[in-house]
Amino acid sequence: MDMSFDFQPGQIVSLEHDDQNLYAEVIQVVVSRQLCWVRPLLLVTHTPEIPTITDLRDGSDLLWPGELFRPALDTEVITFLGQLLAKEPKSELDTTATSKLHQFIHQLWQAYQERVRSAEC
Numbered sequence: 001m002d003m004s005f006d007f008q009p010g011q012i013v014s015l016e017h018d019d020q021n022l023y024a025e026v027i028q029v030v031v032s033r034q035l036c037w038v039r040p041l042l043l044v045t046h047t048p049e050i051p052t053i054t055d056l057r058d059g060s061d062l063l064w065p066g067e068l069f070r071p072a073l074d075t076e077v078i079t080f081l082g083q084l085l086a087k088e089p090k091s092e093l094d095t096t097a098t099s100k101l102h103q104f105i106h107q108l109w110q111a112y113q114e115r116v117r118s119a120e121c
Contacts, residue, residue: 007026007029007036007066007069007071008026009026009027009028009085010025010026011025011026011071012024012025012026012041012071012072012077013021013026013038013069013070013071013072014023014068014069014070014071014076014077015064015068016070016105017108017111018107019045019046019047020043020044020045020046020104021043021044021046022040022041022042022043022056022104022105022108023040023041023042023044023072023077023081024040024041024062024069025039025041026036026038026040027039027041027061027112029066030063031082033056033091034065034066034071035063035064035065035066036064036065036066037061037062037063037089038062038064038069039058039061040056040057040060040061040062040101041056041057041058041082041084042055042057042081042084043056043097043100043101044055044080051080053080053083053084053085054096054097054100054101055097056097056101057084058119059080059098061098063103065112068108068112071118072073073089077089
């Protein structure tokens, strides 16, 4: 059984690509389509210095292939979430955060498609 179908609503999951992690809350698992409906929380860009955290709490939900998610460990995400929760909520998602999310999703989707194509050969 695929691990993604063990996800529970409210669970924090991660999508990884290059030096970035998207952390999101599971809303629902759509088993029949092998998709996860998630609500993005934050995008972490790992740098040699301090990781950059982009707040995505007011952004759009995603419906994404469940196989690409992994459960996020409490120890890896608690510091990032603590930093976000310490800030006042923003009235709306800024355009920089939106474009970072779109760029991350685009790059991850391209890498996923390439992996699927190479597996078919």
